[in-house]
Amino acid sequence: MGKNEIKIPDYTAEDFTNSSMPYEFLYKFKDNKFMLSQMREQMKQKAAAVGIRGFMGLWNAYLETVQAAKGVSFDNATNFEGQELELMSGKYIADDYGIVYEDKFGCEVDVCKHPIMPIQRLVNIDSGEERLRIAYKKGRFWRTLIAEKTMLASSSGILQLAANGVFVNSENAKGLSTYLLEIEQLNYEQIPEQKSVGRLGWVGEHGFSPYVENLEFDGEQSFRHIFNSVKQEGSYNEWKEIMLKMRATSLTGRIFLAASFASVLVGPCGLLPFFVHAWGGTEVGKTVGLMIAASVWASPKMGEYITTFNSTSVAQELQAGFLNSLPVCLDELQIQSSQGIKDFDKIIYQLTEGVGKARGAKTGGLQRNQTWKNCIITNGEHPISNSNSGGGAINRIIEFECEEKVYTDLPGMCDVITKNYGFAGREFIEFLQDGGVGLAQRNQRDYFKQLINSDSTDKQAGSASAILAADRIATDLIFKDGKYLTVNDMKKIMVNRKDVDVNERAYQFIFELVGRNPKKFNPDDFGEYAGEVWGVTETDCVYIIKSVFDRELKNEGFNSAAFLSWAKRNGKIAYDDQRTTKRKQIKGFNKRIPCVCIYTAEIENAFTVINDDSEEVPF
Template identity: 50%
Template sequence: MGDGNDVTIYTKEDFLDSTAPFEELYKLIDDPFELNRKLEKMAQLAKATGVNGFKGMFKDYCQKVRMTNNQVFAYNVSNFDKQEIELETGQWQADDGGIRREGPYGSEVIACVHPIMPVKRLVNIDTGIEKLELAYRKGYQWRKMIFDRRQIASASSIVALSDYGVAVTSENAKYLVQYLHDVENLNYEKIPESSSVSRLGWIGEEGFAPYVENLVFDGDIAFKHFFESVGARGSFDQWLRAVKQIRAEGNVPAKILVAASFASVLVGPCNCLPFFVHLWGGTESGKTVGLMLAASVFANPEMGKYIHTFNSTAVAQELSASFVNSLPLILDELQIVKDRKDFDQLIYQLSEGVGRSRGQKTGGLQRTGIWNNCIITTGEQPISSSHSGGGAINRIIEISCEDTKLFKDPAGLVDVIRKNHGHAGKLFVDKLMEPGMMDLARTTQKSLYKELTETEITEKQALAASLILTADALIDNWIFKDGHGLAIKEVAQFLSTHDEVSVNLKAYEWLMEWLAQNSAHFDENQDRIPDTWGKIAYGSASIVRSVFNKACTENGYNPTAFLSWLKRNDKLELTKSGKGYTKAVKINKVACHCVVIKRIEGQVEGFEEMDKTEQMGCTFEDEEKR
């Protein structure tokens, strides 16, 4: 036997059947230096007797002694200055000096050097995913942030909390994970649980975000300002007086914008598709003020708060649409989009109401965003073009305000709505949630839709217009009560008919213009033109099939779909069998497949024949007589 730093000689049986070696070491528990020295010697001695793993056995012995002596710290509680809730911390001592516990052999383990604690558990209504709200303090000010569980459950990912001011490094990360896990599980019943949402709009049985009490936003931090911009500020009466004056002036575009903003929350409940309202015209016409007026129904109308510009990627626009969900997506300055080909893609993307499916780094698919709303936009030009597909045109109500000033005092209006906004939207939503009111809205919408579809207006245009007119009728009864609502004919003037939407009819009109512009290429006797595209004879135009295909494609039309339409509408000369779309025609004495358009001397519907004295060129028949 020895004393001091001498190590008592123990046998294998002593190490395995008694506690004497462990008791000798434990006497040095308050002297870490001497403890570690003697631990090394004792471990070597144990190994020499054939006993491995002595250090682990000693660690377990220390734990057993602490439990025997009731030193597990089961009754430790958080003791932070100005903490909002007192939590049991188990083995952790948590006070203004930080969070720590006893480590192996009496050492101290530090989880964090400042106060930090879970204060709320959030369950997302849409996904069921849980998140945790942490409160932490550096200095005198408490701060709160919401984090994904998986982020604070891993030592590698919890380090990202350092971006928000939490003192976590790769050294103490695993201990902070342990502390948060222990404290939450010790206080599961004490930590309050709340429903949360990561978007705006209708949320099933819960109501409408953000108007539901105790509903917490747990979405992307980038959308936090977006979420917080929705709400009431200032005086409802002042906003009401300003908008009533605009309605009394008979300002149809402004009334449509306001009604479209309200109509956005009816899209989903009425089982309709998202639609566009696009206001276009020159500068200083008041387009942006019109957008601000529409935004002020629900939110802060300042640029960058609720209203955004087209200066963003397609993915960002999709995420924004998914976030506002039932509220209107409001975008300014269409001209920022440089490539007009992107317009149609943008229209289809946003008006589908469903985001693009994307993969996750960890495998599987990301959650696909959905939205049911109105998209209100402005620009210095129309959002559709002559080459836009019928589906794209069908989804847009375009309002021209070219060379027109929408508002008499735009600066005065902006001043009012910046200081007073958001009340009307909440009032409208609250009214819709009253018994029978949503049914009234649906009945009104169906009635107006039926009336509109009895005209030449397309079904999708009628659907969008019926929502706007329904919202306008409801706000006239519930909010404005002034009798200055929209008439059907005031909205109908901006709607497209079946002929206007038909891309093939547009293609036919283009083809007639193209033939007139390039008539020299269809004259076999023309020596100045090096290439021949076909010929015009006996009131019909024969176009070499490859030339027809190329011309259609370059001008944004699908040649196969166009040929199918021409055949259905008896505008093609075909073979005797009637099969296919072409006919063999001799061009420069060579037989080739041609698209033969017949009766080209006839007028395109909607055009008037010019007087002889007004004609600037000769007709196809005159060309033949030469």
């Protein structure tokens, strides 16, 4: 390109402030952006030279005046073939060729290459957040998507619409964002507004999702299939008929049913979420039991409402938050076990807390925390708790073994409930909304008092009382067969206070440890130990070398410091002043060493000396 020979006239300060001549001169270059930029910079310097400091403001005001004088129409309307609404489009020409507008230089600017417009405003009844339902046309067909306002308001956020086929890239993102939000503001009254929800369960004064009239789902698309599965399908009578047959013979089946109904009482009764876990061998119908529980509310087909343990902890947390008041149904505990997870305390604590972890948001700050108040119903081939589970974990589980089939004809049960489902849950909710919550709360409190008078903990009694209260209402309201679960039924599958106390269990473990390894504590007739020395037994106590004690308790999942503190308070150990250990001379050590001295008087015959060549007790 040759040297620019165009010379800018020597305008005076008065020309800049009292005439339009400098601006008209610049405007002649509007069709050549490169030339316009060059000349504008030179003009800015000319203006500064004569004492004018606000040239750019004057230039922009001139452009707006020119645009207004050209008669730019703000009475345009969308003109898309097959559009759901006709909306005012302001400065935008919106037709089947796309969306364009004229900039301040009179140049046509592309916003989008195809029809696109907002057609509905969704207001979430939980959070008050707004979303827009966007309609867009690719080819001959219209499609829709739901987008958060915060996403549409950002040039980077709106790029996510490209995944749905919307023509948006880094070049037109800002323009498309402005267009969609301006169209919504121009047509605020014309665009229909709809209540929406992103989860299931109790939603305050609005009722229970998804049973609220005219309620749209605006949650994560990955959960839409679960939301859609919560419905009524088939015949209520056929479902009730097979449930009555099952209830007549199966206590296990009745527990599955009652736990499912109990889930929606957790919140109203002020309880914490809890697990109900059924375990046993194959062919007893554990999965069918889970399907029975799911069929109260939704389609019990695998992959619709029911999911498996084969998911991350974050996914399980999100699912619990989405279901919120409805039961979380997780199949096949052993899937997690096969991946090397030896215990499930972390999962139990995570899901029974009822609140998700705080996580950062992409836009800064924190994401809105997930919360839930429900029952988590699970199954597997073995218990979900074990000997070294924390007391808090055991306390949050109602666990029972499936010793007999849930129903005599398992295939027949599956056939019926996969075709007929969802009615009982809705009837149960309608009863609660029609004044039944008060009855449920009174029943739950009454059962709680009966259970807490036994050797049960508060948490166990709370969970079991919710199951009993739900069962009583469901039996009277739906089944009318008089087959109530009883307090004794629940006591048989509840744990007692000692089972929950982790220190009591550690105490029992210590005696088992000594009993299994007598030769590590008792030298032979020649005063020699067979293998590693762990300590020594005496008439009324056993001394365990402190390092061995710490190691063995840690291997079993117990905390030795916490145990010793408990044992000292409860008179279970002998100790030197201000310590939890006692020094003892052990054969093979040339001085007295720190040992844990456990009294054995409470448990006689806790161990037996075996005088043979084996190192382990033969059982």
